[in-house]
Amino acid sequence: xxxxxxxxxxxxxxxxxxxxxxxxxxxxxxxxxxxxxxxxxxxxxxxxxxxxxxxxxxxxxxxxxxxxxxxxxxxxxxxxxxxxxxxxxxxxxx
Amino acid sequence: xxxxxxxxxxxxxxxxxxxxxxxxxxxxxxxxxxxxxxxxxxxxxxxxxxxxxxxxxxxxxxxxxxxxxxxxxxxxxxxxxxxxxxxxxxxxxx
Numbered sequence: 001x002x003x004x005x006x007x008x009x010x011x012x013x014x015x016x017x018x019x020x021x022x023x024x025x026x027x028x029x030x031x032x033x034x035x036x037x038x039x040x041x042x043x044x045x046x047x048x049x050x051x052x053x054x055x056x057x058x059x060x061x062x063x064x065x066x067x068x069x070x071x072x073x074x075x076x077x078x079x080x081x082x083x084x085x086x087x088x089x090x091x092x093x094x
Numbered sequence: 095x096x097x098x099x100x101x102x103x104x105x106x107x108x109x110x111x112x113x114x115x116x117x118x119x120x121x122x123x124x125x126x127x128x129x130x131x132x133x134x135x136x137x138x139x140x141x142x143x144x145x146x147x148x149x150x151x152x153x154x155x156x157x158x159x160x161x162x163x164x165x166x167x168x169x170x171x172x173x174x175x176x177x178x179x180x181x182x183x184x185x186x187x188x
Contacts, residue, residue, distance in 0.1 A: 001095055001120070001165055001166045001167070002166070002167045002168070002169055003097070003120055003160055003162065003166060003167070003168050003169075004168075004169050004170065005152060005154055005160070005168065005169070005170035006170070007170075026095070026097055028122065028154055028160060030154055030155050032155055058099060060099055060122055060124055060154075060158060061124050061126055061155070061157075061158055063155075064154060064155055064158055066097060066099070066122060068097065071095055072095045072096070072097060073095070073096045073097070074096070074097050074098075074099065075096055075097075075098050075099070076098065076099035076100070076101075
């Protein structure tokens, strides 16, 4: 089993992220330190890819997400789950 | 495959974290929002457990770590790897 960590700094790098998801590996992305517009673009691209792959996204913290392909489940304690409720509002709350 | 997210608020919860590691599940911990002394204590306890289990820790961001049992590899892009170099100095840099 492998977990990949990505801290993309350019939009081009999303292809590598999605390649890892297609290879059924969970990816942790850190979008904390990049421009909010770029972060949004990368997040939306990854969301689309995961939707296509029947995967899921879980928020860990502001700007930090676990992207899980369909073979990977994500479980969390109460607080983390509560946080994730605001996931798809991430764009707006930025 | 399962990835667990924990956002512990009490030291007691470290037992659950370590139980997940013993069950060979990777755990993402978020220690961002708790008292630095407690965060350090939890981090040290988890470090000890992972050492015992031949696992590894990878820093994702300040206060956010992936704890991986021995059956789980962690790979990352250059930036994330560079960040993780400061991992065992986390206590000091807090």
